[in-house]
Amino acid sequence: xxxxxxxxxxxxxxxxxxxxxxxxxxxxxxxxxxxxxxxxxxxxxxxxxxxxxxxxxxxxxxxxxxxxxxxxxxxxxxxxxxxxxxxxxxxxxxxxxxxxxxxxxxx
Amino acid sequence: xxxxxxxxxxxxxxxxxxxxxxxxxxxxxxxxxxxxxxxxxxxxxxxxxxxxxxxxxxxxxxxxxxxxxxxxxxxxxxxxxxxxxxxxxxxxxxxxxxxxxxxxxxxxxxxxxxxxxxxx
Numbered sequence: 094x095x096x097x098x099x100x101x102x103x104x105x106x107x108x109x110x111x112x113x114x115x116x117x118x119x120x121x122x123x124x125x126x127x128x129x130x131x132x133x134x135x136x137x138x139x140x141x142x143x144x145x146x147x148x149x150x151x152x153x154x155x156x157x158x159x160x161x162x163x164x165x166x167x168x169x170x171x172x173x174x175x176x177x178x179x180x181x182x183x184x185x186x187x188x189x190x191x192x193x194x195x196x197x198x199x200x
Numbered sequence: 201x202x203x204x205x206x207x208x209x210x211x212x213x214x215x216x217x218x219x220x221x222x223x224x225x226x227x228x229x230x231x232x233x234x235x236x237x238x239x240x241x242x243x244x245x246x247x248x249x250x251x252x253x254x255x256x257x258x259x260x261x262x263x264x265x266x267x268x269x270x271x272x273x274x275x276x277x278x279x280x281x282x283x284x285x286x287x288x289x290x291x292x293x294x295x296x297x298x299x300x301x302x303x304x305x306x307x308x309x310x311x312x313x314x315x316x317x318x319x320x
Contacts, residue, residue, distance in 0.1 A: 094264075125304045135312075136313050137296075138310070142306040148308070182247070184300075184304055184306055185304055187260070188260075188262045190249070191246050191247040191248070192246065193245075194245075194246050
């Protein structure tokens with residue numbers, strides 16, 4: 094299985110700040126990567142797919158980048174509603190695998 | 201509008217068989233290219249993909265759990281089922297079903313999840 098190493102495990106940031114979350118795959122996943130946001134008690138919601146494509150209805154302050162084995166999610170101008178956990182997922186190879194998650198809190 | 205909703209027993213004893221149902225609307229599993237997957241998440245932990253079934257009835261399992269999993273769908277193509285045999289406390293988790301399109305694609309719609317506790 095492809096291992097997804099996500100960092101940091103937790104992150105504290107101020108409103109309006111820019112935050113970046115990283116994910117490293119154990120082998121090339123050819124941009125087969127998604128980012129999900131999960132709020133407490135809720136199911137994950139798709140934010141970014143194919144490494145850098147914004148899912149329908151997702152605010153433009155979210156963006157994804159990367160290639161090969163290294164990917165990142167950036168949130169510009171952090172809003173209070175962005176407090177959540179974020180997970181990366183590789184879907185290039187079977188079986189799908191997820192990162193361990195990043196818990197984002199307000200400072 | 202695509203919606204999915206999971207249902208299950210809530211709690212069951214070790215060694216029993218867990219049966220879960222995913223009921224969905226807004227799409228049909230008879231439509232070419234549609235896939236419904238099961239994913240689980242222990243409390244406070246990450247996500248684990250378990251199994252999937254596609255519009256053609258082809259089934260896919262996580263190799264680490266394959267011997268214990270059975271995925272199926274109903275003839276109306278609006279429900280998908282998952283059975284996990286010989287459960288133990290490590291199977292305690294929230295179980296989600298999610299939709300994707302065939303190919304190298306993400307999960308675009310998720311159910312709300314159903315919490316399952318395995319305890320004696």
